[in-house]
Every structure is written in C-alpha cells, then in structure tokens.
Amino acid sequence: MRLSTRGQYGTRALLDLALHQDEEPVPLKEIAQRQQISLQYLEHLIAPLIATGIVRSTRGARGGVCLARPPHEIRLSEVIRNLEGSISPVECVNNPEACARAELCAARDIWGELKKAIDGVLESTTLQDLMERQKRKEKPQEVMYYI
Amino acid sequence: MRLSTRGQYGTRALLDLALHQDEEPVPLKEIAQRQQISLQYLEHLIAPLIATGIVRSTRGARGGVCLARPPHEIRLSEVIRNLEGSISPVECVNNPEACARAELCAARDIWGELKKAIDGVLESTTLQDLMERQKRKEKPQEVMYYI
DNA sequence: TACTATGTTGATTATTTTAGTCAACAAAAG
DNA sequence: CTTTTGTTGACTAAAATAATCAACATAGTA
Numbered sequence: 001m002r003l004s005t006r007g008q009y010g011t012r013a014l015l016d017l018a019l020h021q022d023e024e025p026v027p028l029k030e031i032a033q034r035q036q037i038s039l040q041y042l043e044h045l046i047a048p049l050i051a052t053g054i055v056r057s058t059r060g061a062r063g064g065v066c067l068a069r070p071p072h073e074i075r076l077s078e079v080i081r082n083l084e085g086s087i088s089p090v091e092c093v094n095n096p097e098a099c100a101r102a103e104l105c106a107a108r109d110i111w112g113e114l115k116k117a118i119d120g121v122l123e124s125t126t127l128q129d130l131m132e133r134q135k136r137k138e139k140p141q142e143v144m145y146y147i
Numbered sequence: 148m149r150l151s152t153r154g155q156y157g158t159r160a161l162l163d164l165a166l167h168q169d170e171e172p173v174p175l176k177e178i179a180q181r182q183q184i185s186l187q188y189l190e191h192l193i194a195p196l197i198a199t200g201i202v203r204s205t206r207g208a209r210g211g212v213c214l215a216r217p218p219h220e221i222r223l224s225e226v227i228r229n230l231e232g233s234i235s236p237v238e239c240v241n242n243p244e245a246c247a248r249a250e251l252c253a254a255r256d257i258w259g260e261l262k263k264a265i266d267g268v269l270e271s272t273t274l275q276d277l278m279e280r281q282k283r284k285e286k287p288q289e290v291m292y293y294i
Numbered sequence: 295t296a297c298t299a300t301g302t303t304g305a306t307t308a309t310t311t312t313a314g315t316c317a318a319c320a321a322a323a324g
Numbered sequence: 325c326t327t328t329t330g331t332t333g334a335c336t337a338a339a340a341t342a343a344t345c346a347a348c349a350t351a352g353t354a
Binding site for chain 2 (some may be wrong): 001002003008011012015076080084087088089090104105106107109110111113116117118120121122125130132133136137138
C-alpha cells in the first residue's frame, strides 16, 4: 500500500508552487531545488499535471509554472489519480472483468471499502488545506494560555 | 496505492480456509486449487502467517493448515501487515528520519490521515466478517417482502 | 539577430519489486 | 519404506519505479 515517489513528489511540488506563486510564474528549477527533486524528474511529473489542467506553464526566459485554478479547487484525489493512476487497491474493484470470481468475492467488497476510505481522505483534501496546514506548522510557536 | 498479490491471495486463502476448515486440517493443495493460486506460491504466502501465529500447520499425509484462532480474532490489518509490511502509504509517516523535512511537512500529515483511514478499515474487519459476507453472497437470492 | 532561460518530449537505463519457480529437505501416516 | 503433506532457501523472469540523457520548442533579453 505504498504511494510512489510520483505521488509524493508531485504533491510536494504542487504545495510548494501554491505557497510560492504570486504574479510571476515559478520556474521548475526553483521548485526542484526547494523540494530536492531532480529537475528532470520533476519535469516529467509536471507534464501530466499540465495536460490535465491543474498547472499552467509558460516557456522561455522568466517562464515557469503556476496553478491553473485556485488551490481550494484542486483536490488531492485528482492529483494522485493523475500521477499514480487509479486509486483502487486492487484491479477488480474498478474492473470486475479482471477476475472471474469478482461478483461473488467477499474480499473484493472489503477492497471496495478500502478504496472508499482512501477516496474519502483524498477527495476532502485540497491544496488550500495543505497550504493552511503548512503555514500553521511554520508559524513561530505561539504561547499557550490555559484557563 | 495497490495491494500486491501477496495481500490479495493471502486474504483469499485465509477466507477460503476459514470457510472450509472443520476438524481436519485443510491441505494447501485444495486451497490453491479453489483459489487458483499456484501451490508453490501459496506455500510462501502461508509461511509468514504460520510464523506469526495466524495459521497452524501439520505435515504429512492427512496434514494441512488450520486457523490458529477463531476467525473473529483475526483482523485484516494483522494479515496485511504480515504479508505486505507496514500499511503506511509513505515511509516518513512511520519513520520521521526517512526525510529531513518530515517534522515540518504538511503533506506528511495527510499521508498520516490516509494511513489512519486505511487502518480504520483493516482493523475493524475480521475474518469472521469476511465469512459472513461471503455466505450472504452465496446464499440463494431471497425473496424480498416490502411492507 | 543571437543568446539564454525556460518548458516539452521521447528514448534510454539502472535498480528494485513482484510474482513466481525449482529443488532439496523434514515429518507424519499408512 | 513409500507417499503425502508442509518448510526452506536459492534462483529467475518480468514489470514497475525512478530516474537520466538528449534533442527540441519557445519566449524574453542583450
């Protein structure tokens, strides 16, 4: 049940972009440096995100990438599906023809529930949520007052 | 986010065993045939389940395997962890030293929630649950009476 | 215009993981 | 003592992963 580096790096790259974008496009090189991902690998991770309309790019000097939509409209489910393919833990959940016993398989039901649980988290989390979490983490520790 | 065949086959094999065991041990060959898993592969999947105390085996003629505990005491989480290793979707969730930025990483928080969601399903499902589901599925369709 | 900084794309590669198989062995029953 | 079962470790083929290499396209800038 592992996420590959595509999903991990891709998510981190998008969060980085969300946090650093302003008027200017952000060069991939900067994201790669901050996130310690090889530029050439990052390029390949960004490509499908551009194709699917999560990221927009401009070439040439002063070029770079930016989010194609506001962060609260970018769900993690969309990102992960785009980078890792289907979220389903086993093939037969999406595609009953994958296994002859699918229709009568109790195990498959559970994998379906597992998928629902995973989807639940990823559907309900947006880049905005990630940004807020990140900012909260970086905010200097506040003094706690107890009643 | 895929489960490998180890987890899939292992779960199916245990469910099969649960449904077919009675006084006699069940030979792996039978499970392999019913579940269409190669005997030699199944042997390797069962080995860790024996080692961890989920399954008991007896060798020799009329030998085979049986569950070491009642099905309601065997959680899917234990099975999957045993067959696939940690349930964590990324290394850093369990092991913060895996990534220098772990402590300040919002993405990691989400992977943690993802793990919790997955754990929730697997911890709350026992072999007994699977058995009941399976029996319900195989029961001839009952006529439904509507009030 | 030429140069440089960016993104785009396809081919290639090394490594790791997965999904097994092969084969020798151990033990229990008949 | 032969057969039937499980046990174990070594080995292997195929696929997926995680990149890298390299040629190209495009936009700004000197």
